[in-house]
Amino acid sequence: MRKPTLATQILAINALLIVATAAAAIAAARLSLDDVVGRRQALVLVAGILGMVLVNSVVLRRRFAPLDKLIDVMERIDLASPGQRADVPEADSEDVVRLVQAFNRMLGRLEDERSRTAAAVLHGQESERARVARDLHDECNQALTAVLLRLEAHVHDAPAGLQAELRETKTVAIAAMDELLRLARELRPAALDDHGLEAALRTQMQRFSDTTGVPATLRCYDPLNDLADHEQTVVYRVVQESLSNITRHARAASVVVEVGRDHGRPVVRIVDDGVGFSTLEDSDGIGLVGMRERARLARGRLQVTSAPGRGTAVELRLDRDLWLASEQEAA
Ligand SMILES: Nc1ncnc2c1ncn2[C@@H]1O[C@H](COP(=O)(O)OP(=O)(O)OP(=O)(O)O)[C@@H](O)[C@H]1O
Ligand SMILES: [Mg+2]
CATH class of the missing domain: 1.10.287 (Helix Hairpins)
Structure with missing residues (x-):
């Protein structure tokens, strides 16, 4: 059974208190029920009680509105997209403000x-x-x-x-x-450990071109040397799976891999001019899913844009925090 809201419970208690107070006042004035019932005062008394309950209800609902808003915001927050925080401008009481702050701190810890x-x-x-x-x-x-x-x-x-x-x-x-x-x-991109991301990508792309005969160009606008090890591995693996998909499905004439930053945020793009695809409904492959999962684990996002006959672009964006920090700096 659905439990009554906090506001309804307080309203019920307040209504009971108002009725009890009125009853106590009648008793204290030593009025009998006959004195009250049937007189105009009785109407005034009932109207007064109802009025108070009504005002009480309106006031309580307004006071509790920020809490409802906060619950909505909490339900909408998606941990898969880090960096989101609850913002409840309607919060006008110390308790709700503390609740919002505590929730945001908890999000940060999570x-x-x-x-x-x-x-x-x-x-x-x-x-x-x-x-x-x-x-x-x-x-x-x-x-x-x-x-x-x-x-x-x-x-x-x-x-x-x-x-x-x-x-x-x-x-x-x-x-x-x-x-x-x-x-x-x-299985083990040794080149990544030995020579860094850019060299490892170059080696990988050279191997791709040697085996497929498809020219692959690496445009490295930023070598992303400051990426953590696990992030470099994610970049390497995403390029690896994309090139493997191009080899197997794309029938492409050329491939371009771009590595750089957008607003300080590392971005890697793998673009082919092959056959493209529209939906993945029939696919039981795990390559794209695996790439997405890897990107998510590294706090990144993977976007695949493709259409039949228009080629495919796979875009990996990493490190939301870095991006937010640079946005704040620019502002
Ligand atoms: N670059 C691309 N060009 C054309 N089609 C693509 C491309 N990348 C992916 N696809 C389509 O998307 C599907 C899903 O790709 P995904 O990598 O998830 O699976 P897969 O390559 O079929 O199998 P695997 O699990 O071995 O990776 C492919 O079967 C293919 O139809
Ligand atoms: Mg694949």
Whole structure:
């Protein structure tokens, strides 16, 4: 059952008090019920009580309006878009002002906690990828190398009929090794640690162009060197998945990746001139969803703009706080 509002409860209590006060006054004046009932005073008394209850109701509703507003604002705030704060200009009492301030402080603490957790999640994901990449590189790759060496040792001694078969097996093993090393490289962007974001993006794009034959241009207006490690990884991964999507779906003639800032806020844009797409209803892919999730974990936003025949643009915007700070500075 829906509980009555605070204003209704106070109104009911006040109404009871007014009626009780009137009854007490009648009793104190030693008037019998007959003295009151049927007289004009009775009408005045009832009208007076009703009037007081009405005024009380209007006043209470007005006093509680800022609270209702605050509840609306609280319900509308979306933690997925950090930086929002409750603003209730109607708050005209110390209690409501304190409530708004406490709520805003709580939002700040939640955002801090969320960004710490997000950084830890991203860090966890990356260290796990690094571990898998190391294992692939060290364990599996070495085992394949040993297989290759053995094949090579036996290929000459083997009967003529088997030699061709062994050579074929060797080619398969070499292809598997290449694939393994490619996987390890993709799992762990070592270039990011060793040479920074810009160089890592360049290497990635060069590899993309080499394998697809599609020219890819990097326009780096700002190397974004001040990004935290987990943010650089998000940028790298978003470009990686976008290039992978372009390879698989876009049939593009060219690709441009832009890295820079907008109002101090890091922005990365990956634009292709391929076939584009309209809706994702039929897609069971997780690439775009994963990119969005990564962007959100790094307090960023991902926007994908595409239309059939018009190419696709993926835009990543990071660090709302930095942006807000620079906006305030400019103002
Ligand atoms: N650059 C692009 N050009 C054309 N279509 C695209 C492009 N990027 C995404 N798409 C469309 O959006 C769909 C969803 O992409 P998403 O990356 O989420 O999944 P996927 O690439 O199909 O699978 P995966 O889970 O391996 O990434 C794709 O199937 C494709 O139809
Ligand atoms: Mg994909």
